[in-house]
């Protein structure tokens with residue numbers, strides 16, 4: 192019997208980088224949260240405390256700040272690619288790098304009726320995400336980019352039904368042809384190339400999510416998720432697969448009968464838990480293998 196080191200990775204989690212572009216009077220802001228993880232030949236560090244192959248997590252952090260200045264943050268996908276390629280291409284022991292990045296959006300404050308040059312208000316709950324994985328160098332190099340968003344809270348006050356479901360002796364849910372549908376959507380989409388206008392695709396996917404959520408006469412959240420995924424894959428041939436996770440934020444019609452009041456879908460109890468959790472993957476049947484694209488940094492203990 193021998194005890195051996197298994198899979199391992201290390202990096203700096205949640206590096207908070209704010210980059211201001213201030214070359215013009217009208218400043219620009221990028222506010223991101225970066226997590227790096229390096230994979231490769233780090234056995235000696237674990238078994239002998241030998242750090243010669245270890246690029247410190249502090250250096251990974253410093254690099255994130257330096258690259259924000261040197262290369263800028265045009266998009267989080269591009270920034271993740273720049274960092275991941277650097278770690279893999281420039282350090283021999285590093286076989287693979289995964290960069291997980293969140294972006295917090297700001298919108299310009301309106302002051303005296305005009306957009307202000309250097310004051311912003313934090314915008315909405317939607318957080319843009321990018322997961323970039325790079326493995327190998329030169330001709331052998333493989334790259335996976337997954338774009339996404341999380342906590343995109345959206346609600347429609349009609350245009351949603353749920354009926355004709357399986358009924359057993361424990362079923363009390365009433366069928367409905369008109370209900371509130373609300374969720375805080377997490378979605379990720381896997382690209383098959385890096386030749387992408389990242390910002391344009393993000394804006395387009397967001398537009399499709401809102402359009403499908405609003406205009407599909409939904410028979411279930413499952414159907415809405417599928418229609419979103421289908422629309423995204425139909426519009427973007429650079430995307431092979433979309434994964435969606437949607438808590439069904441139940442809005443129950445409140446019983447106002449004790450007060451002699453009618454309630455025609457006007458007053459609801461927004462229940463926070465439990466919630467239905469509806470999750471779906473929509474994919475092309477000829478999608479290339481996903482490799483490590485979906486493997487999160489923090490999957491180790493799961």
Ligand SMILES: O=c1[nH]c(=O)c2[nH]c(=O)[nH]c2[nH]1
Nearest residue numbers: 353364410411412413439467
């Ligand atoms: O859109 C829905 N999907 C379900 O699977 C489900 N189950 C439930 O109780 N309500 C809903 N709503």
